[in-house]
Amino acid sequence: MELVLQQVMAGLANGAIYACMALAVVMIYQAIDHLNFAQGEMAMFSTFIAWQLIEWGQPYWVAFGLTIVISFVAGILIDRVLFRPIQRAPILSQIAAFIALFSILNSSAGQIWNFTIKSFPTPFGHTPLFGGTLIDTHEAGMIGVTLVMLGLLYAFFRGTRLGLAMRAAATNPESARLVGIRVGWMTALGWGMAAAIGAVAGMLIAPVVFLEPNMMLGVLLYGFAGAVLGGLSSPAGAVVGGFAVGVIENLGGFIPYFGREMKLTIALAVIVVVLMFRPSGIFGRTAVSRV
């Protein structure tokens, strides 16, 4: 029992990383109606910017704030420069563009900052919480920040005019345009926000997985899985899904004989089975099509 509890806690700590990423994935999905394959690489690039700012002597929180602003602007630019011209192209062509963006960001980060692993500071420290080895202050801080971010987003989307306009633009662009919402700018704003959330996620994840151009590959995979498990239409679902993926992954490692080698496979298989019963994710709304 003790062991299981410990694994669940460790899973939650990993899950916080995935939840962060899943949240960013869902945010951009809400804004542009596509899954952004380059999301992880955008977060990685932002984290490198933060690292560079800290190297240049900025205090942590200044670098943190500046990185968020830079990422926000960069996200808007990516949308305006790269994706707006091809918004009428077939969906698969847009996905190819995401793959291109992924490749460009990954390769240029490697070229600018090279592939050696760098450590990234954390404002929360690494002392164990509750005196045990279960979870340390950084992981607790990461979970806290993820939850705060979720709360803020919820308030923004439910409580403000701009949030309402963004939701309208994503769910029904034509009607939204008719009531005077500038759909193009809402999409751009969505990109900016997703890039900013990704930056926060990257800066929280980097102290755990260490900073290097490929740090986000695995994280994005789990974040993607968490987002789909929770339901792509629900930010809260994404967070829950991310935590769930972390826990399932760690518990799967316990199955004798093949558990340790195939824990990733087991986690993914569990998710697919869940999707069999809830095809739009656990918290997702099912879209009803009109004939």
Add this chain to the structure above:
Amino acid sequence: MTMLPKEGIAAPAAGLAQPLALAMRLSAPRLVVPAVIVVALIIPWLATSFVMFQLTQVMIYGLAILGLNLLTGFNGQFSLGHSAFYGIGAYTAAILMHNYDVGYLWTLPAAGGVCFVVGFLFGLPALRLQNLYLALATFTLAIAMPQILKFHGFEEWTGGVQGLPLDQPDPPAFLPIDGDQWLYYFTLGVVLVMFWAATNLIRSRTGRAIMAIRDHPIAASAMGINTALYKTLTFGVSALYTGVAGALGALAVAFVAPDSFTIFLSISLLVGLVIGGVGSIPGCLFGGLFVLYVPNIAESVSTGLAGAIYGVILLVVVFVMPAGASGFARIVVARLSRSRRL
């Protein structure tokens, strides 16, 4: 092997909106297919064995992309899992040849059969999933495959992390050609037959049912098409194509290892599909050219920035030809025929 020869077959196959008469009036395209085949037959006598090997790979990728295209392009089911089918095909061939001394000819139908069954079975749960949820489920398959192949319980058959070596097929004694040339001709033959079969499949009643499901699933089922059956069958046939490509790939490289069949292979195939043209059969070969050559070109420009250059080339291609090579060719053909009429 540029994209020009392909437009001819692209126009009637994909341009449903274009009147058939237009395609008939352009008599040249009907000569294009034989011309391409003749060129393909001559190549081994002109090219170096390295170029020939590359072209063999192009055909194999083209065949794998065709498999993906049948599912995604014609049936509208999204898949990121085709690296797994490719891997299953390759491993079926390798295990049969390495462990059971089966002749290489028999590995292709075996690989196709195994992949058809796996694809069909995977198509059953896929029926419940749409778009991105289906993407995740297939993505799972691609992620899991290298782990399954490395699993110590299967090591006896799969060779674990080390993978399995194969013998390159020997040319028949009565032909005056070497092993590389034989591999090329063998691949060419298989690919031609399978492209021909796919073209016929798409033009048939079954093909129309497959496309109707893509265009409007509800209307399709209202017209009496058994949507579930056709979708799972398409999944199986698609896996079969990609599996045969995998077996050919194993023969060509003469080696299989788990890390050759990662999600990045799936992504490459997807890129090839988009570049060649979604829903275009000849476009698949163009996609194969892109998948093989563009990373090499990027690498030769700059080793450090190869990924970035690849990305930029891909972006440029998507900007210039948003509907892929076949869509681009269709526009060119339409322009040309319009100016001829004036």
